Amino acid sequence: MNMLAFAINAVERAPLSDSMTLAGIDYLCRRTRRRLATTPTDVERVFMEDMQRLPVAVHADAANDQHYEVPAEFFKLVLGQRRKYSCCLYPEATTSLDEAEIAALAETVENAGIENGMDILELGCGWGSLSLYLAQRFPGSSITSVSNSISQRVHIEAAAEAMGLRNLTVVTADMNHFSAGRRYDRVLSVEMFEHMSNWEALLGRIRGWLEPDGRLxxxxxxxxxxxxRFDHEDPADWIAHHFFTGGIMPARDLPHRFPDLFHVEQEW
Ligand SMILES: C[S@@+](CC[C@H](N)C(=O)[O-])C[C@H]1O[C@@H](n2cnc3c(N)ncnc32)[C@H](O)[C@@H]1O
Structure with missing residues (x-):
């Protein structure tokens, strides 16, 4: 184990002040920036070739241990009312977390062109922030929500019951094996693709789950x-070990690199 990995493991077990934690994070970010600055220029080609060799998702169990099967009660303490486990939108400095969740959900609906009556598939639904919002706002739509977490399904089903929603079905399935078995008007996915190792394989399947005029x-x-890729082989890669095993950082243009499957119409 190298010195940095040893130091990270030691501080993981010791309570630290915020300023020391922030200094540690800053150090690790600078280390990643230095590494990226010195990587060869054909790194994107190699990344794409690696993707094609991998399954749709790797280390799915680790992601569940680190996040998605952590009891929902914990997330009640740290997330907003809607349990949105992804970016929120803060139009003003005074916007609260609960308001920022709704602003982001409304923006997703707008950008995805959702209309009442559509059949919608959400992949990687978390604790249901978007699916419950859609089911409530579009009563004529039917929503199918998928994630690989049983506790997320239990949480969403209880929330849907409490809200009197009958147009939402929650499925527990690993994206490696999930098959929709039908077509939808919209497939939506919010901050799940960063867990996916082989986008081409998954995008190919999604194409088959969309109506001819459907959109992703x-x-x-x-x-x-x-x-x-967050590098599990590197003992000093804190994110790969403690938070995001199997995860990737996509380059901004990554969704453009599958033109045989999808044409990117718009970006925000
Ligand atoms: C960062 S969370 C985002 C949750 C939700 N979209 C939101 O905005 O709150 C990622 C979601 O993807 C799901 N996910 C990750 N890897 C998966 C896999 N291999 N199969 C199915 N779902 C997966 C997780 O269970 C979680 O629901």
Missing amino acids: FIHIFTHKDRSY
Whole structure:
């Protein structure tokens, strides 16, 4: 184990002040920036070739241990009322977390062109922020929500019951094996593709789950021009070990690289 990995493991077990934690995060970010600055220029080609060799998702169990099967009660303490486990939108400095969740959900609906009556498939539904919002706002629509977490399904089903919603079905399935078995007007996915290792394989399946005039809406975080995998082989890669095993950082243009499957109509 190298010195940095040793230091990370030591501080993981010790309570630290916020300023020390922030200094540590800053150090690790600068380390990643230095690494990216010195990577060869054909790194994106190699990343794409690697993707084609991998399954749709790797280390799915680790992601569940680190996040998605952590009891929903914990997320009640740290998330907003809608349990949105992805970026929110703050139009004003005074916007609250609960308001920012709704602003982001409304923006997703607008950008995805959702209309009442559509059949909608959400992939990677978390604790149901978007699916419950859609089911409530579009009573004539039917929503199918998928994630690989049983506790997320239990949470969403209880919330739907409490809200009197009958137009929402929640499915527990690993994206490696999920098959929709029918077509939808919209497929939506908010911050799940960063867990997906082989986009071509998944996008190919999604294409078959869309009506001929259907559309796919994807929300991802991105790096401005580099894609990389959080490296589980590197003992000093804190994110790969503690938070995002199997995850990737997509370059901003990554969704454009599958033109045989999807044409990117719009970006925000
Ligand atoms: C970052 S969360 C986003 C949740 C939700 N879209 C939101 O905005 O609150 C990622 C979601 O993808 C799901 N996910 C990750 N890997 C998956 C896999 N291999 N199969 C199915 N779902 C997966 C997780 O269970 C979780 O629901």
